[in-house]
Amino acid sequence: MSQVEKLREELQHISLRLEARASQLTADLIAAQSHFDSPENLQKQTYQSSLTQKSIAIQEEMADFTSLMAIIQGYITLMKNDLGDPIKFQEDLEAISDAISKSAFLVQA
Secondary structure (H helix, E strand, O other): OOHHHHHHHHHHHHHHHHHHHHHHHHHHHHHHHHHHHOHHHHHHHHHHHHHHHHHHHHHHHHHHHHHHHHHHHHHHHHHHHOOOOHHHHHHHHHHHHHHHHHHHHHHHO
16 A cells, blocks of 8 residues: 555545544534523523522622621620710610611611
């Protein structure tokens, strides 16, 4: 077998492998496109994304709310110690009032 014939055979073998790979990639792309293009899948993906975003937002708001409750609890503890000092007691009450206002805003938002 001459060198030209060997090269031709090798090129034909490479060509067949490339055609097979191209066919497989085409089939994969068609399957992926039909999956993403179907209205049901798009609607489902949009809905799941929306739920995930809402869940994250709720978790963030709950963390903020929990932090504000901890602040209120801290000021209540300080108030117990500041019963004899009306100025500190008043400052603690104002801090609690501010924290409650922020908490109420988070719940309404």
